[in-house]
Amino acid sequence: MVEQAPAWAAPLALGLLLALCVAAATFDAALAAGRGLAGALRVPWQEAARLVVQQRRTTVANDPLLWRTGGVSLLVVAALMVAVVPWGDWTLLDSAVGVVWFNAMDVLLWAAVWITGWGANSAWPLVGAHRFLAQALSYELLLMFALISPALGAGSLRLADVQAEQAGLWFVVTMPVAFVVFCVCVLAFSLWGPFAAPIGADLGGGVLAESSGVDRLLVLLGRYALLVAGAAFAVPLFLGGGEGPLLPAVLWSVVKTVLVLGLLVACRRRFALLRPERFAELAWVVGIPLVLLQILVVSLLVLGRS
Amino acid sequence: MVVDALFWLLALTAVASGFAVFRVSSMARATFALAVSFVAVGAVMLLLDLDYLGLITVLMMVMEMSIMAVFMIMYMMNPGGLMPMSMYHNKAGAMTVAVGSFVVLAAGALLVPWPEREGVAPADITLQLGEGIMGSKMLVMLTISPVLFATIVGSLVLAAPRGRYDRFGDDLDQPASDPVPGGLGR
Amino acid sequence: MESYSGALALLLAVVVVVLGLYAAHLSAGLARTPLTSLPYNGGVAPKEYAVSRFHARWYSMTMVFLAFDIEMLFMYPWTLVVAQVGAAAVVEMFVFLVVLVLAVVYAWREGAFRWA
C-alpha cells in the first residue's frame, strides 16, 4: 500500500524531477537535427551554463515583481504537482483529494504565465500572455474531465486508490480518450510542441521575448518540469502506477514516466502549432462532448460493477 | 506549533495582500494581490483539514482572478499603473464600512462563546459533500443547471460582439463570415 | 496537517534550487547588474508602453467558461458517490451536463469561440 514518505525524501523527489528534466532536454536535442544521442548529451548543460553566465535583461518601466514571480512559478508549480504523485509505494503527500490538488496547481499556471508576459511591458510578450489565457480557457475543462475519469473509475480522488484500482486492468484500456486528452492538456499547460503558441517564433518568442539569463533558464526548466510532472501524473491515473513484473514498484513508476515523457517530448517534432484561435472551437465543440462520452462510458462501467 | 505559525503567516498574508489591492497602482498587481489573498485563505482551509474546499478555493479563485485581470486590463485606464493613481472611491465612507465590519466580525469571533462540537467529524468530507449533492440537495443542484444555462445565454446575448445573424446572414443559411477564422471551418 | 510536511519540504527544496541558481548567477555570471533595454520591436524603438488596455477578442469565451466551470465544484464530489448512489447519480449529472453542452452549442453558433 502507498505510504507517506518522510519529509527528508523531498529533496530526492526534486532531484528525480530535475534529472528527468535533463533527460527530456537531452532527448529533445537528440531528436533535433538528427545529431544523435552522443552530440545531445552536452546540450542541456551547455544551455544551462550559457544562461547562468548570461547577463539578465530588464526593460524600461517593467513590473519586476510580477515578471520574476511568474518566471519562477513554473518550476514551483511542477514540483508541487509531483508532491502528490505516488512513486511505487511512496508519496510525499498522500492527499484524499490528490486529483483536485493537481488541478489546483495547474490552474496556478494561468496566473504564472500571464504575469510573466505582462511584467516585461513589451508588446510581443503581452500578446503571448493573452494567447496563453485563451489557450487555458480552451484546455482547462478538458483537463478537468480527463482527471475525473480515473477518479470516477476508482471511486476515489486519492491517487493511491486510483492506482490500486488498476491492478489487472489499466485505466488506459477503458479510458483511452481521457488518456489522450490528458496528454494533450499536459502539452498545453507546459507550452510544449503544438501548444507553444504563447512562446512561438511567430511572436518573436512571445512571453519569453524579453527574458535572458537565469530568468529565462527558470522558465525553460519550468516547462520541462511541467512535462515531467504531467507524465508522472499520467502513470498512477492511467498506467497502473508501480504495477509491473520483476522490478520494484518505484522503478516501474519511473520507467513508465520516462516512456510517457518521451512521447510528449517527441510531439514537438511531429506537429505544427495549434494556434489558440483555432484550438478554442475544437476544444469546446468537439473535445468536451468527446470526454463527456468517455465519462458516461466509465460511469456505466462503474454502475455495472456495483 | 508549526501549525500555529503557518496559520498566522497565512492569515497575515491574506489580510495584507487583500489590503494591498487598494494600495497598488497597477491593475495587474491589484488583481493578483487579491488572488494571493484567496490562495492564503485556501491554504488556511487546508490547515483546518477542509482539503477539498481549500483546494477548490485556490482553483476557482486563481482562475477567476486571471480572467478578471483580462477584464481589468481591458477596461481600466492606465492598467500598468505607470501613473500613480488612487483605487479608492468615496474613501471616507468605504473606510468606515470596511473597518466597521472588520471590527464587528472580529469582535463576534472573539467575544461569542464557541459551541462545543457535538458528534465527530465525518471521515471524508468530500464524500459527505457528494452524498449531499446527490441526496438531500439534489433539487438545488438541478436548479443550478438551468441557471448556468441562462447565464451563458444571457451573457452572450448582452455581450457578444457579433451574434449569429451577423455571422450567417438573415436567413442563417450562409456560411459564417468571421474576421478571424476559427477551428471548425466556416 | 501532519500530511503536508512532505509537500512543504518539497516547496522549501524548490526555493533552495531557485535561490541557488540566482546565487550561481551572482557568483559566476558575467555581470551582476541586469542590462536595461527598450522593449525589442524588430529594430525600432517602441512608441508606447505595451501595458495598455488590451482588447481581448475572446472575452465572450471567458463567460461561457466561468459558467461551465461552476459545474466542476459538483463533479469532483460526485465521482465519489456514483457507485453508492447508482444510476440516479449518473442520470442526474448527465442531465446537468447536457443542459450545459446545449449552452455551449448555442455559444458556438453565436461565434463565442472566435476572435470576433
Next chain:
Amino acid sequence: MALTERLVRFAAGRPHLLLVECPGGTPARLAAERHARARGWPRADGPADADVLAVCGAPSTELAAAVELTWDAVAGPRSRISLRGGEDVPDALERAVAALRDVPAQRLDAAGRTPPDAGGDTGAAEMDHGDMNMDDPPGDMDHAEMGHGDMDMDMDLPGGLAMADRAPDRDGLRLDILHLQLGPFLPAWPAGLVVDVTLQGDVVQEAYAYGWAASTASSWWDDAAGPPGRRAAAHLDSAARLLQLAGWSAAAYTARTLRDSVLDDASTPGTAAQVARLGAKVRRSRSLRWGLRDLGALPAERAVQLGISGPAQRADGDVHDRLLQWLTEAWAALNGAAGRGGTRGEQVGGRTASQALIAAIPRLVIGQELAGARLIIASLDPDLADRDVADTIAKPAVAQHG
C-alpha cells in the same frame, strides 16, 4: 573568476545565432544558416535569446540604426559579425566564438553599457496627478471615457515612451491602440520589409507596408547567371520560413537542408525525389492544414486585380495553398520546368511582383490576429533585394477591412 571562464568556454560551443538580413544579404544569410546548421548552433528568435548577432548584407543608414538597436538589446556575452558574402562566413563564425570566449573583454563590454534614455528625467512620474483620482469630479465621466490627453505625460515616464492613445474599435468601443512596427528584423521575415500596424488587443486594425531600404543589387534569387536550381531553392527557402513560423521546426529544417543541397548541385537525382517527399509530408499534415486553412485567402482573380503574379497567384487560395504551391513549383523546377518570370512573379503594369505583394499585405492582414498576420506576410514573402522595388514603394493607403 575561473568558473565564469570555464562556463563561458563550455557554453560557447553552442551559441545562439541571431541572423538579421538586409536586402541583398541573401547569399550571406544562406551561408550563415548552412554553417550554423553544420555546427549545431540554434537560431535565436530575438535578441534576448541571442549570443551572436550576424548582420547579413550591407545595411543602409536606416537599417544600420536598426542593427544598433538590436545589438543594444543583446545581453552579454555577445559578439557581432558582419557577413557580406558567402565566403567569409566560416572565419566570421570562428571570430564570433573567440569574441564570446574573451571573458575580460565581455566583462568590460557589460560594465560599460548604459540604460537607454539614461539622461531622461525619470523622477517626474511622481508628480501629483490629482485628476487621476477616480472619485473627483464625481460621476460626470466613467473610467473608460477618461482621457489623458491633457496631462502632457509623454516626457514624464521612464524610457521616454508615451502612454497608448485610444481609437474606435471594430465593435464600437474606444480602447487603447498600440502602434507596433513589424520588422525590419524579425525571425523569418522578408529582409527590409516594414509593416506598421495598429493593434487593438492582438488584432491588427490598420496596416501600412513598405520597404525600408533600397538594395543596389538585383535580387539574388532571380539572377539569371546563377546556378540552375536557384528557382527551386528560392521556393524552398520561402517554404522553410513559413514552416518555421507555423511552428513545425522539423519540416522547416528539412526544407532548409534541401534548399542547400539544391544550391550545391541541382542535378543530383535524389534531390527532386526528396523535395517531392517533403511536399507529400507537408500536404499530409493535418495539424498544419488545420492551422493555416482559410487564413489570408487570395483567390486568383483577386490576385490578378492586385497585380500579383507568380506562385501567390497560381496558388489561388489561402496561406496553406501558397505553401504547397511553393513546394510543387520547387519540385517542377528541379524537373526542368522553366518557370515564367521571376521567383515572385512578373512585372505587371509597371509594378514588380514583389511590389504587388507588398501592396497586398495591408488588405490581407487587417482584421487578423497578430500571429496570423505574420503567417500571411510570410506566405507572400516579397523579395526586397531588388533595386526596382524598394525605391518606389511609398506608404500605401490604409485598406479598409471588409
